[in-house]
Amino acid sequence: MPNKPYLSVVIPSYNEIDNLKNKVLEKVIDYLKNQDYTWEVILTDDGSEDGTLQKLHQFAKKYPQVKVLENIHAGKGPVVKAGMLAALGEWRLFTDFDQSTPLSEIEKLWPRTKQDNEVIIGSREMVGSVRDEEPWYRHLMGRGFNILVQILAIPGILDTQCGFKLFSAQATKLLFNKLYIYGQQEQRSDAFTGAFDVELLFIAKKHGLKICEVPIEWHHHESDRVDPIKDSLRMLRDIIWIRIADLKGKYKNNV
Secondary structure (H helix, E strand, O other): OOOOOOEEEEEEEOOOHHHHHOOHHHHHHHHHOOOOOOEEEEEEEEOOOOOHHHHHHHHHOOOOOEEEEEEOOOOHHHHHHHHHHHOOOOEEEEEOOOOOOOHHHHHHOHHHHHHOOOEEEEEOOOOOOEEEOOOHHHHHHHHHHHHHHHHHOOOOOOOOOOOEEEEEHHHHHHHHHHOOOOOOOOOOOOOOOOOHHHHHHHHHHHOOOOEEEEEOEEEOOOOOOOOHHHHHHHHHHHHHHHHHHHHOOOOOOOO
16 A cells, blocks of 8 residues: 555454445445545454355455455454554544444544544434434433443443544554453354443543544444343443453553
8 A cells, every 4th residue: 555544444344244235335435435535444354154254355356445354253342453453544443334324424523633632432322413213222221321331431421332433543552452351352152242342432531532422323223133131231241340450450551
């Protein structure tokens, strides 16, 4: 790549054949090709078993700015970490494969990069956000989880779980290298995402990084990977582990 990219777009994948049929990656490229900055796309795969990886490699052959990372099935946190640390961009965004938040929403985040923010996160809960077609019970459970997050870990952030987050290169290297609960690539058998966003933002707060929350547009996509009750309990457990890890000094500068 002749020029260092200004923006790296990191997209995790796990058994995404249906989304690939919907041409989500083509839409990402079509948007980026019309921008006046340099860019790259990192497709970081989480050990897909449905032919997704082969399709990603076929897609990447069409564009020199697209790279594919192959990972064991370790879950979203470790796979996003691999992609973010492999990226070269001055700014690095991770976004969901199904494009629940369209990539064009980054235009709402760019102005905040001029205000000394190093972590800029999309929010589905702020005034001005658009939350489309989400079942009421899912929204209610999400709000309940956020209340616990604010009490136990990160006060003041309305939506830690939105999969649309932008980091400076410096913040990326600091935060993703300090992930402890979600930092290791260990084989797993399910599609549990967990509270890795909470750990990431907890570390950012601990190290005094300026975090900005921005209202964005988000569209609900039904998934059989989510068990709202079971996953919420597991995420609560992980938040407790994050606090224990902090007490043990796992997030200090000298770790």
